[in-house]
Amino acid sequence: MRILICPDKFAGSIDAVAAAQAIAGGWRASTATDELIERPLADGGPGFIDVLAPAVNGRRVTVDTVDPLGRPAKGEILIKDRIGYVESAHACGLHLLADAERDPKRTTSYGLGLLLLAALEHGAARVMIGLGGSAVNDAGAGMLAALDAAPLDAAGYALPYGGAALTAAQGLTGTPRIRGAELIAATDVDNPLTGLHGASAVYGPQKGASREDVFLLDSALERFASLLQALPTAPPGLAALPGAGAAGGLGAAILALGGHCESGIELVTRLTGLTAALDEADLVITGEGSFDHQSLRGKVVAGVAGGARDRGLPCVVLAGRVTTGRREAAAAGVTETYSLVDFYDGDVEAAMTRPAAGLSALAQRLAGQYSR
The missing domain is CATH 3.40.50.10350 (Glycerate kinase; domain 1)
Structure with missing residues (x-):
């Protein structure tokens, strides 16, 4: 049997x-x-790299990154034949924080940007990014900052970490540097970025957001979505697209960079x-x-x-x-x-x-x- x-x-x-x-x-x-x-399987969240490593027979590379509060941390990327595999939870995972540290108003996805940069520096022309189990709600603002496209306020100063600061976002420092790579978000949700079924309303509370925080964060992401929409690679109606709300809005940032979303379990099923x-x-x-x-x-x-x-x-x-x-x-x-x-x-x-x-x-x- x-x-x-x-x-x-x-x-x-x-x-x-x-x-x-x-x-x-x-x-x-x-x-x-x-x-x-x-x-063993994963849907894009924690365990994405561990599950795929033996299946694709790739090279695991340790990367210096930061956790959701900007503290030094170690992450990993997987490289195989110019394809990079990145697990957002290595830098943005909720498991990296103590319960008392959970606060999506100030957590950042900057560490994911460092992992993505590492994959590009190792020659990846396509990067599959596992999304899930995140502690962030910044619509990828931190990730973009690591890619030289930090959000700015009206005076031209870079905004601090976190989703709450995006209420003051007025522009980006430049165009994100992804070296023409194809980005694929592997996710298990199809939520839009904002609204009743968006990232803040549905997943914010489990990341430490109060009811008042949810309204603040949703307004902040709506504001930031207008900046993402202005990127030349962003698809029309970005904030409402399925998957845009994945991992605290990381899906929206990847879509804005010309990437697309795939079912995490379908991707892992195919590769394993x-x-x-x-x-x-x-x-x-x-x-x-x-x-x-x-x-x-x-x-x-x-x-x-x-x-x-x-x-x-x-x-x-x-x-x-x-x-x-x-x-x-x-x-x-x-x-x-x-x-x-x-x-x-x-x-x-x-x-x-x-x-x-x-x-x-x-x-x-x-x-x-x-x-x-």
Whole structure:
């Protein structure tokens, strides 16, 4: 029997690679005769580089960058045949900040600009930028500053870091330097930049924004969007385009630079050979930290379950927490769901701190149920 194991990360708990290893280890503890295929996945957020590195057999390069508060940090880029892969979470990730430090009014995407520059300096003519899990809400203003196109106020002075300062934006210092490279944003959301469904309103609160902050940030991004729209490579109606609101508006900046957005899970699926692996599987196991209403809208689980459904394969979801209804899950192609919180008798802390043991035990049970 061929078992395809392709989880996403369990945010704040265990990465996708370790999760896949734990599931495979549990299955092998029950039966050693089945063929296990591990394909850890990402949708553009944290883990994007780790998942793609073995798949594309690229060169990983450590890069000096800064975190969302401008503090020195280390990031990585991946280079293969003049294609660069960049993970925004290495510089802009919410996981880089303590809870008390979360404040999208002042966090910056400058570090992502440094990673992008590094990819260009290593000869990348195309750069795929994973967007997700960000702590920023500055519509890529910091990233543009690193590319020599910093936002300016009415007096011609560079604005400070953060989304709130963009309410005073009046211009840019110049045209961003991307050396003619093609930019592709790999994202799991299709939100516009502003408005009720925009970056500030939908994702600002989880980054530390209060209700008042959301209104301020939305107004600031609306102001900055007019500057982005003036770039010669910006498409018409930039702020309303799907994906413009991804990662606190980083999608809008990439679109303004002439780039385009792709589904992160579809891109990763293509590059990791998941399609071929699905064709040969008898059972699919996927998972993530929280299997909820967002999971079936462009996330890893949705892509995997849809592929399994189209092939008539059973698809089991192992998650930290499960709140999606059975009917909705079944319609998406999910056969069964199992929760680490339930496995640990409602102990959320145990589910967060001992995910590998729980996943291994759940996989062992599944092997007893499914293995021939």
